[in-house]
Amino acid sequence: MALQEKLDRFKRQQEKCQSTLTSIASTKASATQNGRRTPTPTPPAPVPVKFSNDTERLQHINSIRKAPVGAQMKRVIALLFESRQAFTMEQINEACYVDMRANKDVFDSMRKNPKVKFDGEKFSYKSKHDLRDKKELLFLIRKFPEGIAVIDLKDSYPTVLEDLQALKAAREIWLLSNFDSQEDIAYPNDPKVPIKVDDDLKQLFRGIELPRDMIDIERDLQKNGMKPATNTAKRRSAAQMQGISSKPKPKKKKNEITKRTKLTNAHLPELFQNLKDS
Structure with missing residues (x-):
């Protein structure tokens, strides 16, 4: 009895294997079209990561995070200045590898820096004058009839220096150099704006x-x-080659009324007022 059960089980396994082989043969036949076999697409091989490249990147990140606090702050401020966007600490870490969560000294210094604005979540660049375009730049300069230093405008927005030159070319402003500090000063070129000149400067100008x-x-x-x-x-x-004298001609004296002048217009006494005064 046990032998019969083993034979029956063997027959069932043979039938199962036969059905599996038949199924495989039919699958291959359907994949063949016009005498050509359709190749089975092979998945792309993963790009191997070179250990040396990853080591260099990690070493670079490690050198940044071990740098002095001032050097790390400089990297963050440069990122904020160039992008003019607000970043969280995680975004700053991804962009320039400065981890302010792990370095409390960098975080505290950035939070207190006058060039940085921190709203409790994100950091952004803080310029001295909050300007966005050329129109706002001209409006600000016109508020300073005595001039505003260009160094105070440089960090307002990325293209501020180009806009200053454009306003100068359009004769909207004047750009003059300060001989003491060798810095440019922007003045409004507006007739409506009164310009005050110091008396010392006037005297110096007239004394030249x-x-x-x-x-x-x-x-x-x-x-x-x-x-x-x-x-x-x-x-x-x-x-001189044409025989023309280059000396200026003497000016003729104006005719003045004297006592010897013949008074032919006695009916216009105002003409002879200076004669009476003399």
Whole structure:
């Protein structure tokens, strides 16, 4: 009896194997079309990660996080300045590898930095003047008739220096250099804005004695790196070749009324007021 059960079980296994082979054969037949076998797509092989590349990246991150607090702050502030976006501590860590959660000194210094704004969750760049475009820039400059330093405007937004040059070219503002600090000062070029000039500056300007000869004036302009609008030496040389005197003609004296003047217009006494005063 036990032998019969084993034979029956063997027959069932044989039938199962036969059905499996039949199923495999039918699957291969359906995959064949027009005498060609359709290749089975093979999954792409995973890109191997080189251990050396990953080691270099980890070493770079480690060197950043072991750098002094000031160096790490500089990286974060540069990120905030260039992007002008707000970042969480996790986003800062992903962007520039500065982990402020693990370094409390960097976090406290960033939170107290005057160039950084922290709202309790995100960090962003804080400029001295909150400007967004050229229109707001011009509006601000017009509030400072005595001038505003360009260094205070440089970090307002990324293209502020280009907008300053555009406003200068459009004669909306003046850009003048400060001889003491060698920094540019922006002044509004608006007739409606009163310009106050110090008395000392007025006296200094009026006390400057210019050369009497135009050639000397042109020479002084060239010494200071400016191109004169005239060329007196060339003009005088051409005039001498043509036989024209280059000396200026003396001005005629105005006719003044004196006691010897014949009074032909006695009916207009206001003309002779200076004669009576004399």
